[in-house]
Each structure stands twice: as C-alpha cells, then as structure tokens.
Amino acid sequence: MYRDPVQSLEAPLLPSSATAMRPLRVGMIGIGTVGTGTFRVLARNQALIAGRAGRGIKLVVVCARSLARAMGVVGTDVALTNDPMQVATHPDVDVLVEAAGGTGPARDWVMAAIRAGKHVVTANKALLAEHGNEIFAAARQHGVAVAYEGAVAVSIPIVKALREGLTANRIEWVAGIINGTTNFILSKMRDEGVGFAEALAQAQALGYAEADPTFDIEGIDAAHKISLLAANAFGMPVRFADAQVEGITALQGLDVACAEQLGYRIKLLGVAKRRKDGDTEGVELRVQPALVPATHLLAHVNGSMNGIMVKGDASGVTMYYGAGAGSEQTASAVIADLVDVARLDGTHAAQRVPHLGFHPHAVDEQLAVLPRAAVHTRHYLRVPVHSAQQIEAVGAWLAAQQVPVLQVALAHDKTLPPGSGPQVLVLTDAVAQSTVDLAVHALASHPTVAGPVAALRVEMLEG
Numbered sequence: 339m340y341r342d343p344v345q346s347l348e349a350p351l352l353p354s355s356a357t358a359m360r361p362l363r364v365g366m367i368g369i370g371t372v373g374t375g376t377f378r379v380l381a382r383n384q385a386l387i388a389g390r391a392g393r394g395i396k397l398v399v400v401c402a403r404s405l406a407r408a409m410g411v412v413g414t415d416v417a418l419t420n421d422p423m424q425v426a427t428h429p430d431v432d433v434l435v436e437a438a439g440g441t442g443p444a445r446d447w448v449m450a451a452i453r454a455g456k457h458v459v460t461a462n463k464a465l466l467a468e469h470g471n472e473i474f475a476a477a478r479q480h481g482v483a484v485a486y487e488g489a490v491a492v493s494i495p496i497v498k499a500l501r502e503g504l505t506a507n508r509i510e511w512v513a514g515i516i517n518g519t520t521n522f523i524l525s526k527m528r529d530e531g532v533g534f535a536e537a538l539a540q541a542q543a544l545g546y547a548e549a550d551p552t553f554d555i556e557g558i559d560a561a562h563k564i565s566l567l568a569a570n571a572f573g574m575p576v577r578f579a580d581a582q583v584e585g586i587t588a589l590q591g592l593d594v595a596c597a598e599q600l601g602y603r604i605k606l607l608g609v610a611k612r613r614k615d616g617d618t619e620g621v622e623l624r625v626q627p628a629l630v631p632a633t634h635l636l637a638h639v640n641g642s643m644n645g646i647m648v649k650g651d652a653s654g655v656t657m658y659y660g661a662g663a664g665s666e667q668t669a670s671a672v673i674a675d676l677v678d679v680a681r682l683d684g685t686h687a688a689q690r691v692p693h694l695g696f697h698p699h700a701v702d703e704q705l706a707v708l709p710r711a712a713v714h715t716r717h718y719l720r721v722p723v724h725s726a727q728q729i730e731a732v733g734a735w736l737a738a739q740q741v742p743v744l745q746v747a748l749a750h751d752k753t754l755p756p757g758s759g760p761q762v763l764v765l766t767d768a769v770a771q772s773t774v775d776l777a778v779h780a781l782a783s784h785p786t787v788a789g790p791v792a793a794l795r796v797e798m799l800e801g
C-alpha cells in the first residue's frame with residue numbers, strides 16, 4: 339500500500355504563502371497611555387511579533403483629538419484623523435484597537451467596526467462589562483473576533499488561561515486582587531498606619547490613582563473585571579449589573595490594624611464562586627474589602643500589583659501575578675490579542691476560541707448571580723464596648739443570634755489609636771450574610787455597644 343511520505347519535521351513552520359501574507363492592518367482610536375504603549379512595543383518588537391504572528395502587524399491610521407500630539411508619538415507614516423468612525427469603518431483597516439475608553443461613543447465605534455467586518459481589540463473593561471453581551475453577539479453574527487485580554491489584568495494573561503489553558507476544568511472559583519490602585523492604598527494603610535484619605539492622596543501624587551478615583555476606590559473597576567472573569571469561568575453571560583460591589587472608602591485604619599492583630603490582611607477582592615448546596619444554586623459575584631490570612635499567597639500581593647487565583651476541579655488551585663496597569667504592560671496584552679487576530683483572520687468563526695470561552699449554545703443563560711443575603715463566608719466583627727469586661731457578653735449574645743463564633747478577643751492597646759475605647763474583635767465561622775446583617779443591625783442598639791459595629795468578610799480560599 340502506498341502512503342505519502344511523512345513530512346519532514348524540519349519543514350518550515352510557516353507555509354511559503356504565509357510568509358508572503360500582507361500585514362494585519364490596525365486602526366486605533368485614542369493614543370493615550372495604552373495607545374502609545376501599543377505603538378511603541380509594536381515598533382520595538384516588530385520582527386519578533388511578526389515571527390510569532392506569521393505576518394507583520396502595522397498601524398495604518400490613528401484617531402486622536404490632538405493630531406499634533408498624535409504625530410509626536412507615531413510620526414508621519416501613520417494616517418491621522420479626528421473622526422473615530424472613519425477609523426472604525428476604514429477600508430484599509432482589518433482590526434480596530436479601541437484605546438479611548440468610556441462606554442457611550444466607544445460602544446458605537448465598536449459596533450460600527452463589527453458591522454463593517456472588522457475585528458476589535460480593546461482594553462476597555464467598562465465597555466465590555468456594560469455592553470459585552472451585545473457586542474459579542476454582534477461579533478458572532480458578523481464573523482469577527484472581539485479580543486480583550488487588556489481589559490482584565492493587563493500583563494497577566496488570565497483570559498487566555500481560563501479560556502485555553504484551563505479549558506478541561508470545571509472552574510469552582512476565581513478570586514483575586516484585580517485593582518492596583520486600591521491594593522496600593524491598602525498596602526500603604528497597613529505598612530505606614532495611615533488612614534484611607536492620606537493613602538489615596540499618596541496614590542494620586544505617585545500616579546497610581548486618577549484625579550477622579552471613583553471607579554477604583556468604589557470597587558467598580560474590579561467589578562467590571564470579575565464579571566468578565568466569571569463569564570469565562572462558568573459559561574454565563576456578563577452579569578456586571580448583578581454584581582455586589584463594595585469599595586474601600588468606608589474602611590478604617592483601625593480595622594486594618596485589628597485584622598493584623600488577628601493574623602489577617604485586608605485586601606479588596608473580586609470573587610466569583612459557583613455554588614450548589616441544598617436549594618442554593620448560582621454564582622457569588624462580588625467585590626469587597628475582605629480579610630485574608632496573612633499566610634495566604636494573596637496577602638503577599640502588595641503595592642499596585644495584581645494577583646488572581648483559579649480553582650479548577652482537575653488543575654487544583656493556580657495563581658497568576660503581575661502588573662495590573664501601565665502603558666507597556668497593557669500593550670503586552672493588546673498586542674497578544676492582535677497576534678491572535680493575525681493568526682485567526684480568515685478562519686471560520688467556529689474554529690476560533692469563543693469570546694467567553696464557551697460556544698454560544700453552551701452558555702448557560704439561566705445561571706444567575708446569588709443575592710447578597712445568600713453569600714456564605716466567615717466574618718470579622720469589631721464591636722466598640724464601654725468596658726473590656728463586656729467581651730464575654732458580646733460573644734454570648736452573637737452565639738444566641740445563630741452567629742457561629744470561632745474567636746473573640748480584645749484589641750490590644752498597641753493596636754488601638756490613642757484615645758480609643760475598648761474594642762471586641764470577633765471571628766465567625768461561615769454563615770449566611772443575612773444572619774450577620776440581622777445580628778449587626780440588632781447589636782447597634784445593644785446596651786453594651788459604644789459605637790458603630792464594623793463587619794467585613796473573611797475569605798478562606800484554598801492555596
């Protein structure tokens with residue numbers, strides 16, 4: 339029987355036609371931090387990127403509000419315009435890089451590009467958290483890709499890890515520190531004993547926080563990202579609108595110090611956890627400042643760095659660490675997406691990695707976000723009391739309210755700021771949020787209590 343000779347393993351990696359392929363032509367809207375980084379890294383690593391992509395990647399047109407400033411970055415070889423729609427629908431553009439930000443006009447540009455048959459790369463998490471379901475559906479309909487690694491954890495390829503590296507797994511949870519600004523602030527509060535306002539001012543002075551830091555400090559940015567991660571982890575639509583979001587603006591330095599005394603650190607965590615126990619089935623999707631044991635890996639993600647952990651049923655716990663912001667750090671993700679587009683351009687959509695990691699028929703539209711009351715975690719309570727003798731009364735009263743108390747302690751004198759009254763610190767076992775809310779509400783009017791009770795979740799993640 340005749341068989342064709344086995345092809346030599348030494349055969350060139352690229353078919354000769356591929357080496358002759360024309361470059362992928364990029365149009366970019368916005369040339370600020372991310373756009374500039376993308377241009378610079380593309381220019382600097384041009385040859386190796388082409389070697390990996392199988393073809394060149396060439397910026398052909400840029401939309402900017404100040405053309406003079408844009409020319410200062412990209413020189414005279416790239417066409418410039420003030421009109422974003424011109425870039426989105428430009429006949430010489432294969433892929434739109436949306437690097438302007440915002441959700442209103444950006445949605446219109448991205449939708450126009452998709453309808454014009456262009457692939458889209460964006461680092462705009464707000465856009466995808468709010469309009470991702472509509473954008474991905476339109477992209478499927480028009481056979482184009484929308485890639486967004488830069489929208490989640492920038493230099494950490496977590497979208498790729500979830501969609502490709504961990505594709506065999508039933509993901510149980512994804513959790514992590516996914517906002518560098520708040521992590522910088524929390525690290526300052528712990529290391530230097532300063533309050534939230536002073537730590538925020540330092541973050542702004544050093545360029546880690548925007549002049550308007552609302553999205554970061556209120557947890558909204560982290561909620562955008564955890565919503566995208568949950569969709570990829572569990573095969574559900576992007577459900578940002580249902581996420582429970584709590585920032586760090588109300589966090590007191592006293593609780594950072596008390597957590598430290600108990601052996602914990604406070605981190606702003608994004609958590610997406612699949613739950614099926616008893617009658618409860620759904621996904622916890624939440625962002626909140628939470629205590630993590632000081633020995634846990636996430637407790638050691640400090641400054642502006644990000645750290646994400648994923649628990650898969652086969653892989654076990656894996657962890658990813660890196661910069662969550664920055665010009666070239668984001669460019670690293672944007673260009674990785676451009677390389678993917680360069681490789682997949684021309685293939686049938688069914689052969690590509692789906693936008694949310696699952697093919698549309700396998701996305702579970704019914705998988706819902708669990709209400710806040712059903713969230714089930716350990717808790718930390720700090721109860722200001724009139725006298726240290728009341729420590730036992732607080733513990734006993736909480737136990738009587740069905741709060742499973744694990745530990746009761748008094749804050750040490752060296753933990754407390756000068757002039758502070760005694761504080762009873764309580765750690766509970768896992769309990770429904772509804773039980774804790776009721777107990778905290780009732781405790782507020784208890785005669786032993788001398789001021790507002792602080793309550794935070796304690797996250798006991800494996801790993």
Ligand SMILES: NC(=O)c1ccc[n+]([C@@H]2O[C@H](COP(=O)([O-])OP(=O)(O)OC[C@H]3O[C@@H](n4cnc5c(N)ncnc54)[C@H](OP(=O)(O)O)[C@@H]3O)[C@@H](O)[C@H]2O)c1
Pocket residue numbers: 367368369370371372373401402403404420422437438439440443461462463464488489492662663664665668
């Ligand atoms: N910076 C990061 O580290 C980072 C990390 C991950 C994701 N991202 C995301 O990446 C996107 C861009 O962020 P960035 O930090 O690069 O913001 P940026 O530095 O403010 O840059 C945005 C640029 O877009 C321009 N622009 C806005 N609207 C425009 C319009 N209608 N026409 C033309 N140009 C317009 C702005 O021009 P003007 O200067 O004239 O306003 C600015 O130059 C955002 O979605 C952000 O969330 C950023």
